[in-house]
Amino acid sequence: MALKLNLHTQPDVPLEADCISPDKMQSLSKHEIEQLIIFHGNRQVPLKDFFECSGEFDGEINIDGDLSRIKHIGAAMSFGKITISGSVGIHTGAAMTGGEIIVEGDASDWLGPEMYGGKITVKGNAGHMVGSGYRGSTIGMQGGEIIVHGNVKNETGHVMRRGLIVVGGNSGDFTGVNMVAGTIIVLGEMGIRTGAGMKRGSIVCQTKSELLPTFTHSCDYQPLFLQHYFKYLKSIGLAINDSLFNGSFERWCGDSVELNRGEILLYAGK
Amino acid sequence: MSAAMRIVNGKVYDPANNIDGEIKDICIKDGKIVDSVDDDAIVINAQGMVIMPGGVDIHCHIAGPKVNAARKLQPEDHRHDVHPGTPFTRSGTGGTVPSTFATGYRYATLGYTTAMEAAVTPIGARHTLEEFHDTPVIDKGFYVLLGENIFLQNLLREKRMEEFDQAVAWWVNATKAYTVKLVNPGGDEPWKGKKNSNVSDIDEKTDEGLSPREIIEAFIVSVNKQGFPHPPHIHCNNLGHSGNYKTTLETMKTAGDMRAHIAHIQFHSYGGELGKNPVSKAAEIVEYVDNHPNITCDVGQVMFGKSTIMTADAPLAYVLKGHTKGKWVNADTECESGCGIVPFQYQEHVYMHTLQWAIGLEIFLLSKDPWRVILSTDHPNGGSFMNYPKLIKLLMDKSFRHEEMKRVNQKALANCSLRDLEREFTLNEIAIITRAGPARALGLSNKGHLGNGADADITIYDEMEDKEMMFNAPRYVIKSGHAIIDNHEFKTDFIGKLLHISPEYDKKIEEVVQPFFESYYSIEFSNYAVDDSYLHDHEIIQTGNAKA
Numbered sequence: 001m002a003l004k005l006n007l008h009t010q011p012d013v014p015l016e017a018d019c020i021s022p023d024k025m026q027s028l029s030k031h032e033i034e035q036l037i038i039f040h041g042n043r044q045v046p047l048k049d050f051f052e053c054s055g056e057f058d059g060e061i062n063i064d065g066d067l068s069r070i071k072h073i074g075a076a077m078s079f080g081k082i083t084i085s086g087s088v089g090i091h092t093g094a095a096m097t098g099g100e101i102i103v104e105g106d107a108s109d110w111l112g113p114e115m116y117g118g119k120i121t122v123k124g125n126a127g128h129m130v131g132s133g134y135r136g137s138t139i140g141m142q143g144g145e146i147i148v149h150g151n152v153k154n155e156t157g158h159v160m161r162r163g164l165i166v167v168g169g170n171s172g173d174f175t176g177v178n179m180v181a182g183t184i185i186v187l188g189e190m191g192i193r194t195g196a197g198m199k200r201g202s203i204v205c206q207t208k209s210e211l212l213p214t215f216t217h218s219c220d221y222q223p224l225f226l227q228h229y230f231k232y233l234k235s236i237g238l239a240i241n242d243s244l245f246n247g248s249f250e251r252w253c254g255d256s257v258e259l260n261r262g263e264i265l266l267y268a269g270k
Numbered sequence: 271m272s273a274a275m276r277i278v279n280g281k282v283y284d285p286a287n288n289i290d291g292e293i294k295d296i297c298i299k300d301g302k303i304v305d306s307v308d309d310d311a312i313v314i315n316a317q318g319m320v321i322m323p324g325g326v327d328i329h330c331h332i333a334g335p336k337v338n339a340a341r342k343l344q345p346e347d348h349r350h351d352v353h354p355g356t357p358f359t360r361s362g363t364g365g366t367v368p369s370t371f372a373t374g375y376r377y378a379t380l381g382y383t384t385a386m387e388a389a390v391t392p393i394g395a396r397h398t399l400e401e402f403h404d405t406p407v408i409d410k411g412f413y414v415l416l417g418e419n420i421f422l423q424n425l426l427r428e429k430r431m432e433e434f435d436q437a438v439a440w441w442v443n444a445t446k447a448y449t450v451k452l453v454n455p456g457g458d459e460p461w462k463g464k465k466n467s468n469v470s471d472i473d474e475k476t477d478e479g480l481s482p483r484e485i486i487e488a489f490i491v492s493v494n495k496q497g498f499p500h501p502p503h504i505h506c507n508n509l510g511h512s513g514n515y516k517t518t519l520e521t522m523k524t525a526g527d528m529r530a531h532i533a534h535i536q537f538h539s540y541g542g543e544l545g546k547n548p549v550s551k552a553a554e555i556v557e558y559v560d561n562h563p564n565i566t567c568d569v570g571q572v573m574f575g576k577s578t579i580m581t582a583d584a585p586l587a588y589v590l591k592g593h594t595k596g597k598w599v600n601a602d603t604e605c606e607s608g609c610g611i612v613p614f615q616y617q618e619h620v621y622m623h624t625l626q627w628a629i630g631l632e633i634f635l636l637s638k639d640p641w642r643v644i645l646s647t648d649h650p651n652g653g654s655f656m657n658y659p660k661l662i663k664l665l666m667d668k669s670f671r672h673e674e675m676k677r678v679n680q681k682a683l684a685n686c687s688l689r690d691l692e693r694e695f696t697l698n699e700i701a702i703i704t705r706a707g708p709a710r711a712l713g714l715s716n717k718g719h720l721g722n723g724a725d726a727d728i729t730i731y732d733e734m735e736d737k738e739m740m741f742n743a744p745r746y747v748i749k750s751g752h753a754i755i756d757n758h759e760f761k762t763d764f765i766g767k768l769l770h771i772s773p774e775y776d777k778k779i780e781e782v783v784q785p786f787f788e789s790y791y792s793i794e795f796s797n798y799a800v801d802d803s804y805l806h807d808h809e810i811i812q813t814g815n816a817k818a
Binding site for chain 2: 133134135136137138
């Protein structure tokens with residue numbers, strides 16, 4: 001039986017709750033879990049002041065309620081599973097190294113920043129800076145997967161180095177800005193300045209997009225590796241058009257202000 | 271007022287007073303070491319422990335505008351290394367460039383009680399003093415950058431040497447500095463004026479008509495004449511370039527028999543051809559230093575891992591930025607200096623980095639006079655000062671050193687003699703290179719020893735086989751008679767004092783300097799000099815005919 005947390009009181013200022021993580025809750029009794037410390041503004045309060053606990057931790061945590069003002073859920077987690085029935089606040093899954101987070105609603109900004117491994121699935125939309133590096137960091141996401149079924153805002157995959165980010169809807173501006181390596185797949189439309197300053201890595205989009213002048217058209221081709229990605233994405237419930245499997249992609253190289261070893265693949269039709 | 275204290279049963283290492291591991295009582299009263307104290311004094315039983323004077327860091331970068339720029343440049347370092355507060359101490363952030371409070375506390379946790387900031391522009395002196403006031407526990411001072419000062423260079427070019435001496439003394443007074451610092455003399459101005467240019471030879475004339483040698487010689491003569499307790503602190507030309515050992519030797523020869531201190535000499539001990547991989551010339555450099563008692567140096571050991579290059583040598587920072595291809599800072603400091611900051615990573619597999627690591631160790635191990643070859647990592651350039659315990663273990667434990675050698679670039683090791691060096695430093699020698707030596711080189715007669723009248727800056731370590739562990743966690747740290755760390759825990763806070771000099775000068779020089787300010791500075795002359803309200807607790811170290 002999974003541990004269940006239910007938000008019984010909406011906080012008037014955001015809560016910082018990095019204790020909501022399998023790593024922090026394993027081998028604790030219900031009473032000990034209730035006494036875990038969270039930050040309410042600059043005050044430290046026990047978890048039970050805002051969450052009602054039931055069940056027992058068996059590697060899985062289910063959280064009910066609107067968590068859009070709860071920050072750092074699953075931060076630095078390395079195993080287990082967190083399921084959130086509603087929306088969730090910023091820094092969810094920050095620097096996580098393993099395990100899985102499933103968000104049935106929307107996620108706010110900074111989803112999975114600087115994560116090393118594991119998987120985050122968001123059924124709704126996500127905010128800015130998905131899988132990015134924190135300000136000042138030269139390396140962002142270093143592994144794992146972030147799957148967002150809806151839209152995301154700006155700077156998705158900023159300075160990411162490894163891993164996969166998939167956006168089922170549209171992405172905002174600066175998708176893959178300064179990315180070092182890794183893969184971003186956008187099934188909707190992308191905003192402007194995609195891949196600005198990217199060194200390596202792949203950004204794949206199902207629709208045409210206006211690119212920076214520092215990207216040059218290399219060729220049109222049918223990348224075999226994308227078929228594996230699309231097959232996988234279809235299997236996890238994303239709407240993949242069958243024409244993508246055998247379609248042709250424009251390959252754009254860039255960013256020439258950097259190493260020029262990155263690529264943006266835009267679907268060119270059959 | 272600190273309580274009287276008697277430390278008993280400890281093994282004392284006090285090389286300045288020829289005490290090498292002797293069991294001896296140390297008595298403290300009113301912040302000083304005394305012969306005896308009353309029977310009701312607090313007793314610390316140091317059975318099984320080693321007692322040394324508090325550590326003295328002769329060359330580090332811990333405060334001022336450039337240090338702050340490096341802090342702002344690397345927020346990621348702070349997130350990953352939070353320094354929590356205690357009931358007695360304040361919180362902060364760490365990384366290679368810790369916040370002010372964390373800097374003081376972290377030095378204390380290594381047993382260091384004095385540190386000298388090695389490069390401050392005159393215009394940055396006020397900022398530096400403000401940060402010093404927030405850097406707890408340690409006593410501190412700074413060296414003021416005057417080598418690239420356009421006004422002083424103008425006086426030199428016009429051979430107005432009497433006014434030059436007066437102006438140097440005025441600037442040291444105006445900034446409350448400890449001595450003068452020269453960085454790549456003659457290099458920054460061409461760099462600022464002409465794209466990518468630098469001086470490459472000590473006798474190369476710049477567009478201003480001066481060679482680095484003329485600048486170096488003028489400062490050495492002036493500072494020695496005025497009897498500053500510490501001679502000019504010189505960062506030679508061509509730092510990091512293959513073949514630069516010749517420049518370093520020439521710089522030391524320029525001093526003749528006058529006192530000079532060569533900073534981070536490891537970075538200046540490379541043979542080979544410019545543009546190609548260097549080879550070690552540590553033996554040649556050490557031989558010169560050994561045979562010339564007027565020369566002191568600190569090593570500037572490179573330690574593998576994260577560092578932050580932080581220098582007034584702006585063209586050097588530009589070169590390094592080309593290697594890292596990451597974020598960096600380059601700045602012009604009015605008519606006074608340049609500045610470059612580059613986050614850096616020394617890696618074992620890289621030829622250059624391994625050679626730098628090995629040359630530093632060679633210099634330590636080949637040196638015959640540890641009093642003049644002082645331990646430093648040029649914090650944070652060669653690595654954080656938090657690496658000192660590991661560096662001490664590398665010097666004291668040859669089997670550990672040989673184990674470490676297996677992990678580094680073997681091609682680089684083949685181009686130096688480190689594999690053949692079997693020497694192991696003794697605790698007495700460690701006390702010299704970390705305490706007595708730097709204190710003597712700085713002319714600090716009350717520091718670096720445990721004789722009567724010395725400042726009661728004392729570190730007590732548990733004697734352990736693993737020297738890294740031993741020097742990483744002193745059991746007691748006493749600063750000016752206050753037990754700051756007691757049984758491994760902070761028990762009180764303490765703001766150390768500023769150490770500076772106040773050489774005499776003729777007030778008429780202000781009339782000569784002032785017009786220059788009105789023409790070229792962004793700051794009014796009357797607002798430039800730092801007033802005494804910035805000094806807080808301070809001690810003026812006497813100038814005069816300091817010993818060679």
